[in-house]
Amino acid sequence: MIIIKTDSEIERLRRGGPVLARILREVAAVVRPGVTTDELDKLTRSLMEKEGVTPAFLGYRPDGADRPYPAALITSVNEEVVHGIPNSRILKVGDIISLDTGINFEGVYLDHAVTVPVGEIGAKDKELLSATEAALEVGIEAAQAGNTTGDIGHNIQSAIPKKFGIVRTLSGHGVGRTIHEDPYVPNYGKPGKGAALKPGMVIAIEPMITRGSEEVVLLDDGYTLVTEDRSRAAHFEHTVLITEKGPEVLTK
Numbered sequence: 001m002i003i004i005k006t007d008s009e010i011e012r013l014r015r016g017g018p019v020l021a022r023i024l025r026e027v028a029a030v031v032r033p034g035v036t037t038d039e040l041d042k043l044t045r046s047l048m049e050k051e052g053v054t055p056a057f058l059g060y061r062p063d064g065a066d067r068p069y070p071a072a073l074i075t076s077v078n079e080e081v082v083h084g085i086p087n088s089r090i091l092k093v094g095d096i097i098s099l100d101t102g103i104n105f106e107g108v109y110l111d112h113a114v115t116v117p118v119g120e121i122g123a124k125d126k127e128l129l130s131a132t133e134a135a136l137e138v139g140i141e142a143a144q145a146g147n148t149t150g151d152i153g154h155n156i157q158s159a160i161p162k163k164f165g166i167v168r169t170l171s172g173h174g175v176g177r178t179i180h181e182d183p184y185v186p187n188y189g190k191p192g193k194g195a196a197l198k199p200g201m202v203i204a205i206e207p208m209i210t211r212g213s214e215e216v217v218l219l220d221d222g223y224t225l226v227t228e229d230r231s232r233a234a235h236f237e238h239t240v241l242i243t244e245k246g247p248e249v250l251t252k
């Protein structure tokens with residue numbers, strides 16, 4: 001069921017979005033060679049505590065998972081597409097890392113991710129990051145009342161260079177009353193198809209793009225998804241409110 005948010009929920013989402021954006025910006029700012037993904041998670045937890053918000057992913061148990069997610073931050077390095085668990089891994093020059101996190105702010109949920117370079121990265125990775133971020137932007141442009149989720153997916157798909165892969169088994173989603181709601185927001189699609197977008201809907205748009213295969217494989221930890229061919233992947237995400245006047249990015 002697609003939930004149209006109440007005025008009170010929208011008001012809180014509008015205040016919570018910038019809080020989440022600030023937290024993720026601060027975490028991204030400390031990414032550099034020598035830092036571990038555990039340290040990034042610790043910083044995320046302390047910033048959330050300071051802001052008086054609750055981590056949305058810590059203790060969250062997705063369908064099919066045999067244990068709850070153990071961290072506040074999701075850290076997916078290089079060939080890891082999404083759902084990487086922070087650990088003692090030390091980031092190296094030339095790595096890329098997706099930082100994905102969500103909060104419960106006064107009872108409403110927001111979701112946001114960026115992929116950032118670790119020191120100087122190669123030209124192909126730079127292109128991957130900028131193409132994925134640009135695809136998120138054109139996806140957001142299609143998030144108009146009267147459009148559909150297919151319009152968003154079509155825009156994203158059209159913006160991605162053919163040499164890159166679009167992960168199709170994962171998608172964006174509704175968000176707000178919980179961290180994952182209807183509808184699915186795929187990163188490919190046909191104009192006019194899928195769920196109709198209406199004012200008051202809140203969706204997370206999140207292209208997951210690879211330098212190779214579109215297929216992902218689950219690691220033994222039960223969470224981390226890597227590309228089947230171990231090519232590198234990027235992931236950017238914003239929580240977006242559909243309004244009469246157009247898309248409103250909440251997490252900025």
Ligand code: MG
Nearest residue numbers: 111204206237
């Ligand atoms: Mg998400």
